[in-house]
Amino acid sequence: MLRVKIKRFPHAEGLELPFYATPGSVGMDLLYAGYEEVVLKPFERRLLPTGIAIELPEGYEAQVRPRSGLAIKHGITILNAPGTIDSDYRGEIKVILINLGNEDFVVRRGDRIAQLVVAPVVRVQWEEVEELTESLRGPNGFGSTGR
Numbered sequence: 544m545l546r547v548k549i550k551r552f553p554h555a556e557g558l559e560l561p562f563y564a565t566p567g568s569v570g571m572d573l574l575y576a577g578y579e580e581v582v583l584k585p586f587e588r589r590l591l592p593t594g595i596a597i598e599l600p601e602g603y604e605a606q607v608r609p610r611s612g613l614a615i616k617h618g619i620t621i622l623n624a625p626g627t628i629d630s631d632y633r634g635e636i637k638v639i640l641i642n643l644g645n646e647d648f649v650v651r652r653g654d655r656i657a658q659l660v661v662a663p664v665v666r667v668q669w670e671e672v673e674e675l676t677e678s679l680r681g682p683n684g685f686g687s688t689g690r
């Protein structure tokens with residue numbers, strides 16, 4: 544278990560911190576921390592507050608991922624999925640929700656709107672060369688191996 548500092552904003556008072564729904568869950572559910580109800584019309588997007596900020600150790604990132612239940616039942620997803628939380632970001636984590644369904648979708652305070660996955664990241668240092676090492680695939684991609 545990695546210990547990560549978390550700060551609650553005043554508007555998150557009374558809400559629980561993001562939590563793993565089961566012992567094996569990969570993501571912690573993020574709650575909508577606004578007081579006003581949000582109605583997302585079809586194809587409408589909104590930046591929604593979660594009321595928390597975190598301090599990731601260097602070498603880690605957090606991803607804001609959609610919830611499959613919202614996606615299949617309501618067409619609700621995250622426009623920039625997976626959203627990237629940098630380790631040096633200290634601001635409020637926010638979620639860009641979009642309604643790709645064909646009915647209005649209502650978001651209420653405390654609703655679980657997304658899930659946060661913390662993962663290690665590798666940072667690279669470029670080594671510029673004239674030629675890259677040959678490989679079986681070479682430059683082929685984008686369906687080159689067939690259906």
Ligand SMILES: O=c1ccn([C@H]2C[C@H](O)[C@@H](COP(=O)(O)OP(=O)(O)OP(=O)(O)O)O2)c(=O)[nH]1
Nearest residue numbers: 607623626627628629630632635636637638639
């Ligand atoms: O879904 C998201 C995506 C990003 N962020 C925050 C944390 C992240 O560290 C910062 C910047 O995100 P990103 O790099 O994706 O956005 P950008 O458009 O490149 O902005 P910037 O120039 O600030 O990096 O915004 C969120 O709260 N939610």
Ligand SMILES: [Mg+2]
Nearest residue numbers: 627628629632
């Ligand atoms: Mg950026």
